[in-house]
Amino acid sequence: MPDSLDQQARRHLWGHFTRLAGVQRDGMPVIERGEGAYVYDTTGKRYLDGLSGLFTVNVGHGRRELADAAAVQTERLSYFPLWSYGTPPAIELAARLAALAPGDLNRVFFTTGGGEAVESAWKLAMQYFAAIGQPQRRKVISRDYAYHGTSLGALSITGIPAIREPFEPLLPTAVKIRNTNRYRCTSCAHAPACTLDCADDLERRIIAEGPETVALVVMEPVQNTGGALVPPHGYFARVREICDKYGVLLVSDEVICAFGRLGHMFGCDRFGYRPDMITFAKGVTSGYSALGGVIVSDRIASPFVEDAGRTYLHGSTFGGHPVGCAVALANLDVMEREDICGNVLRHEPLFDDVMASLAELPIVGDVRGCGYFRVAELVRDKETKETFSDEESEWLLRGVLSPVLHEAG
Numbered sequence: 001m002p003d004s005l006d007q008q009a010r011r012h013l014w015g016h017f018t019r020l021a022g023v024q025r026d027g028m029p030v031i032e033r034g035e036g037a038y039v040y041d042t043t044g045k046r047y048l049d050g051l052s053g054l055f056t057v058n059v060g061h062g063r064r065e066l067a068d069a070a071a072v073q074t075e076r077l078s079y080f081p082l083w084s085y086g087t088p089p090a091i092e093l094a095a096r097l098a099a100l101a102p103g104d105l106n107r108v109f110f111t112t113g114g115g116e117a118v119e120s121a122w123k124l125a126m127q128y129f130a131a132i133g134q135p136q137r138r139k140v141i142s143r144d145y146a147y148h149g150t151s152l153g154a155l156s157i158t159g160i161p162a163i164r165e166p167f168e169p170l171l172p173t174a175v176k177i178r179n180t181n182r183y184r185c186t187s188c189a190h191a192p193a194c195t196l197d198c199a200d201d202l203e204r205r206i207i208a209e210g211p212e213t214v215a216l217v218v219m220e221p222v223q224n225t226g227g228a229l230v231p232p233h234g235y236f237a238r239v240r241e242i243c244d245k246y247g248v249l250l251v252s253d254e255v256i257c258a259f260g261r262l263g264h265m266f267g268c269d270r271f272g273y274r275p276d277m278i279t280f281a282k283g284v285t286s287g288y289s290a291l292g293g294v295i296v297s298d299r300i301a302s303p304f305v306e307d308a309g310r311t312y313l314h315g316s317t318f319g320g321h322p323v324g325c326a327v328a329l330a331n332l333d334v335m336e337r338e339d340i341c342g343n344v345l346r347h348e349p350l351f352d353d354v355m356a357s358l359a360e361l362p363i364v365g366d367v368r369g370c371g372y373f374r375v376a377e378l379v380r381d382k383e384t385k386e387t388f389s390d391e392e393s394e395w396l397l398r399g400v401l402s403p404v405l406h407e408a409g
Contacts, residue, residue: 005030005042029406034061047409055224055256055373056287059334066288069330073323082110082320089325096332097284097295100265103274107301109312110293110320114255114281115149117292118157118218121251121277123314124294125215128249131303131310137215141205141248143179145226148218148253157218160225175209177201180229183366183377183385194232203242216249216276221257221267227377228369236273249276249300255292259283260335262371263345270370276300284328291324344371 006027014020015028030042037060039049052058059066073089080087094108109124111117122140129137140157142148148157155164156174164170178201182188188195206214219239223229243250252275257267259280264270266278277300281292304310318324335341348371355367358376365379378396380386388396 036060036062045409047406052372053287054282055261056282058260058283059286059331059338059340063286063288063331063334065334066286066327066330069326070289070323073326077322080322081315081317083315087320087322087325089322089329090320093325093328096329097280097293100332101278101295102266102269104298105275105278105295106298107296108293109296109314110291110325111281112290112316112318112321112324113292114253114279115151115154116316116319117255117279117281117294118148118251118253119151119153120314121218121279121294122153122157122216124277124296124300124312125249125251127312128300128303129215131307134212134247136213137247139173139175139209139214140216140218141175141177141202141209141214142218143223144176145179146218146220146223146253147225175205177205179223179226180231180235181226182232183368194235196232196234196238198232199235199238199242202239203245206242206246206248211246211248214246214248216251217243218251218253218279220253220255221271222262222370222373224256227366227375228373230368230370231271236268236271240273251275251277251279253279255279255281257373259286259331260340260344260371261373263341263348265335265341284331285324286331286334288331289321289324289327290318291321291328293320347372 009028009030010024013023015023018028031039032042033040034049034057037049038046039061040046049057049061077087082090090110094110097108098106109120111120125140126138129135142157142159144159146159148154150158150163152167152170155167156171158164159176178198180198182194185198187197202217217239221231240250242248250273252266252268252273254267258278259265260283261267262270268275268278276297278295279292280295285291304312351372351374355369355374355376358364359367362382363378363380364376365382365385366377367375368377369375378388380388380392
């Protein structure tokens with residue numbers, strides 16, 4: 001790495017979720033270019049991009065088609081807001097996403113990223129219920145340890161204690177229920193099959209909060225934090241049933257799970273449920289441009305369609321940026337032309353075998369996930385499922401595994 005670039009990074013760059021003291025001491029890898037499934041740092045060292053950037057680069061690095069789409073759109077119209085105006089790329093992308101989405105999810109509200117999309121869904125749900133005469137419905141339910149973003153609204157929905165604690169108290173209208181971690185389940189882990197008590201926990205919480213106060217439930221098809229937590233059979237059917245029973249909206253947070261990650265355009269298709277809204281980002285452009293949004297059912301949009309004086313009072317400068325939408329259209333072309341979803345499903349059995357081989361290691365307690373979304377959970381003791389202490393985790397992850405993986409590329 002050129003000394004000047006290293007010095008500038010140490011002095012000026014503040015990385016996300018990054019320990020500045022470590023950067024000051026050791027510097028940081030600087031990724032210079034990408035090609036296919038690989039990225040290269042400024043020394044020329046090649047790495048397998050196993051995390052797909054950040055669950056994002058679904059069609060791989062270095063796609064000329066996506067770069068060309070951005071260049072053409074930049075020359076034609078580099079920017080214009082969607083505040084009472086449309087642009088051809090935004091209109092065409094909205095129509096295409098609506099055609100791909102299940103059921104009557106036919107309206108698309110664009111943002112610039114996933115956390116912003118989640119917060120937009122919450123705000124929309126509150127305005128929707130106010131419009132139909134139920135203004136007391138403002139609460140949102142999500143799951144323990146689930147990640148849904150870091151802005152104060154989205155962070156309130158997020159269930160990870162470590163990243164919530166510095167900013168608490170957060171919004172009190174965001175409450176939590178149990179997740180689907182069968183490996184750590186205290187209810188039915190030793191039963192022959194899941195009893196769906198984790199789904200029934202949703203009903204218990206709705207009743208405890210007061211059904212007339214709950215607006216929406218936000219869930220990922222496969223929960224990321226906690227480690228690729230796959231829902232048990234029948235889970236989402238039960239969740240949908242509970243939401244319908246109490247008039248609560250179901251939001252499928254697909255910022256990670258959409259656009260091929262699970263072998264389908266949307267994760268809800270894999271598990272056979274129909275949400276009222278889908279939040280998306282990341283893979284919609286494969287990371288070549290910043291874009292996200294909410295796909296909304298006709299039912300939720302209807303109060304805004306039928307009342308000429310009603311406006312969803314929310315927006316942002318760069319939501320639905322024309323360049324990002326043009327890139328997304330080109331990205332969807334690639335995904336469909338090369339059958340990216342089918343590729344994931346065809347290789348899933350191979351991935352299953354690879355993960356099963358990892359399960360034989362003495363510190364791997366569980367392997368789980370589906371599609372191209374997998375986890376190996378490391379434990380101190382396989383028999384008792386005892387976890388590592390904070391000090392041991394620090395040593396194992398930062399002192400041993402990360403350097404070895406980095407060295408191996």
